[in-house]
Amino acid sequence: MKRASVRDLRYSFNKIERLLRQGQEIEITKRHTVIARLLPEAQGTVKMPDFIGRLRAIYGDQIPATTGAEIVAEDRDRY
Incomplete structure (x- = not known):
């Protein structure tokens, strides 16, 4: 499972989207704490x-x- 920060979502969404299309799960982190899973x-x-x-x-x-x-x-x- 890959990890990406909120900043990565904002500025490098193309890379994250490519990973999702390849079928990989991605954990979203904020200040090194996992807050969501895509x-x-x-x-x-x-x-x-x-x-x-x-x-x-x-x-x-x-x-x-x-x-x-x-x-x-x-x-x-x-009415």
Whole structure:
């Protein structure tokens, strides 16, 4: 595990970012005391929910009479 100071974060972030992209954990120190730990983001793609499939499962081929935006606008106009 690598160590970097708060100053390194401020002035040498490119080096720290490169280490994170390589998969290394970095401890952040302030006055030689560890105050945080940076972990690399898990590699991989996040699968988005199938919103269109959900709408088709609920409504089938019908088109709702009002949209969600219209419902929100009506609710905001009440106040």
